[in-house]
Amino acid sequence: HRRAPAxxxxxxxxxxxxxEPQP
Incomplete structure (x- = not known):
């Protein structure tokens, strides 16, 4: 089971x- 790109x-x-929190 590999992680999906998303x-x-x-x-x-x-x-x-x-x-770095960005909008």
Whole structure:
């Protein structure tokens, strides 16, 4: 079972928000 591209994007997006919250 490999992570879907959308899931990976969501993870990166959340990580980015934690580092630099953007609108």
């Amino acid at each position: 899931d990976a994007r969501g993870q990166r997006y959340l990580d980015a928000l934690r580092q």
